[in-house]
Amino acid sequence: MELDKDLVFNVLSRATSRIFLNREVLRPDYIPDELPHREAQIEELAQILSPLLRGERPNNVFIYGLTGTGKTAVTKYVLKKVSEYVVKLSAPKFLYSYVNCRHEDTTYRVLASLASSLGVKVPFTGISTAEVYSRIKRALEDYGGVFIVVLDEVDFLVKRVGDDLLYKLTRINDELVRAKVAVIGITNDIKFMERLDPRVRSSLGEVEIVFPPYDAIQLTDILRDRASKAFRDGVIDDSVIQYCASIAAKEHGDARRALDLLRVAGEIAERSGCGSVTVEHVRKARVKIERDMVTEVIRTMPYHGKVVLLTIALAGGKFNSTGELYIRYRELCEVLRTEAVTQRRISDIVSELEMLGIISARIVSRGRYGKTRYIVLSVEPSTVLNALAGEPRLGWIVKNAGDR
Ligand SMILES: Nc1ncnc2c1ncn2[C@@H]1O[C@H](COP(=O)(O)OP(=O)(O)O)[C@@H](O)[C@H]1O
Ligand SMILES: [Mg+2]
Incomplete structure (x- = not known):
C-alpha cells in the first residue's frame, strides 16, 4: 500500500514539483558517485581486494560500524569500481555476489543467491542446501576465478541459523582447486563478533575495517x-x-x-x-x-519489551540504572496484573531497545559500586506513549497517565 502511494507520488512530484529535481538521490539505496569522508575506508578495502588483480585470493574482511555510517555504500562502491577496473585491464577473472542477510536470512536463500550470481539457477524449494552448495562448488570450479561473497547485515543470518554457513564459506577454499573465495562480512552489531565460534571469528576477521560515526x-x-x-x-x-x-x-x-x-x-x-x-x-x-x-518498532516488539518502553516513557524518558528501571517495571507489572520477567531478561530487552535505536544505554562506572547503564529514551516520551495508546493491554494506562 505504502509503496504504491509512494510510486504515484514520485511520478507526480517529478512532473510538477517546485521542490524536487530528483527525489531518488535521497533514498537510502542510492549509491552516490562520491563518498566524502570515507576515503580511508575506500582505500583500505581497495587495498585488501587488490591481490585479486593477480588472481590471488584477497583476505576475508569484517566490516563494522553503527547504522548509517556508509558500510553498504562504500562496499558496493568499491566492488563496482574494482569490476570496472578488471574489465578495463582485462585482468584475471573476478565476480562478486552481494547478499543482504536481513532479507535473505536462511542458509538456503543465501546459497541460492550466491548460485544465481554464478549463473546457476536453483528452484525456490525442492533440493537440499547440501545440493545447492555442491552446485555452487561445481560452478566455481568451472569459472575458476576469484569470487567475493558480501554478506551484509550478516548478524541477521547468524541470529536466525547460527554460524555454520559462515564456517563453511570461510573453509570452502580447501575444497576448491581452481576458484578462490573471499568473504566480506558487514554488521551494525559491534558485539556480533564476540558471539561467533572462535574459528569463524578468526577466519572472517582476517582483516577488520571500522566505520566511525x-x-x-x-x-x-x-x-x-x-x-x-x-x-x-x-x-x-x-x-x-x-x-x-x-x-x-x-x-x-x-x-x-x-x-x-x-x-x-x-x-x-x-x-x-x-x-x-x-x-x-x-x-x-x-x-x-x-x-x-517508534510505531514500527513497537508493533513488532514482544509484550514485555512494550512494558519496559512504557515504564521508561512514563518516567519521563530517563533512568540512572537498569536496577531502578526494574523496580518501576515491576510496579507497572503489578498494576497490569502481569507476571514480571527477571532483571536479567530486562537487561537483554534494554540492549535490544538500544540496538533498535529507540533508547541509548550508556555504560557508566560508579567507582566501587561497579558499572551501571544510564538509560535515556532517544525519542520524545509522548511519541512512545502515543504509539502505545493503541495497544490492547496497555492503552488504558497511557490514557490514565494523560488524564492525570
Ligand atoms: N560518505 C558518504 N557520502 C555520501 N553518502 C553517504 C556516505 N555515507 C553514507 N552515505 C549515505 O547514507 C545512507 C546510509 O549509508 P549506508 O551505506 O547504507 O550505511 P550502513 O550500511 O553503514 O548502515 C546511504 O544513502 C548512503 O548513500
Ligand atoms: Mg548497510
Missing part, C-alpha cells in the same frame, strides 16, 4: 552534495542542511537519518505548497520519522 561537519558535506542533486535551485538554504546534519550527528552520526530528514522535510514542504524547505519543515519531518520508527 560521522560528525556534524561531515554530515553537512554529505547532505550538501545530495541536496544539490535532489532539490531545485534556491529551494533549500545551507542553514537548513546544517540543521539536519546537527540533528543526525546527535543521533549517532547516522547519514541515513540525515538523508531521511532532508527527504521528508522536502515532502512536507511540497505538500504544504511552500516554495522552499525551512527549519520548521525539518522539525516536522523529525517528529514524523520518529513517530513512524
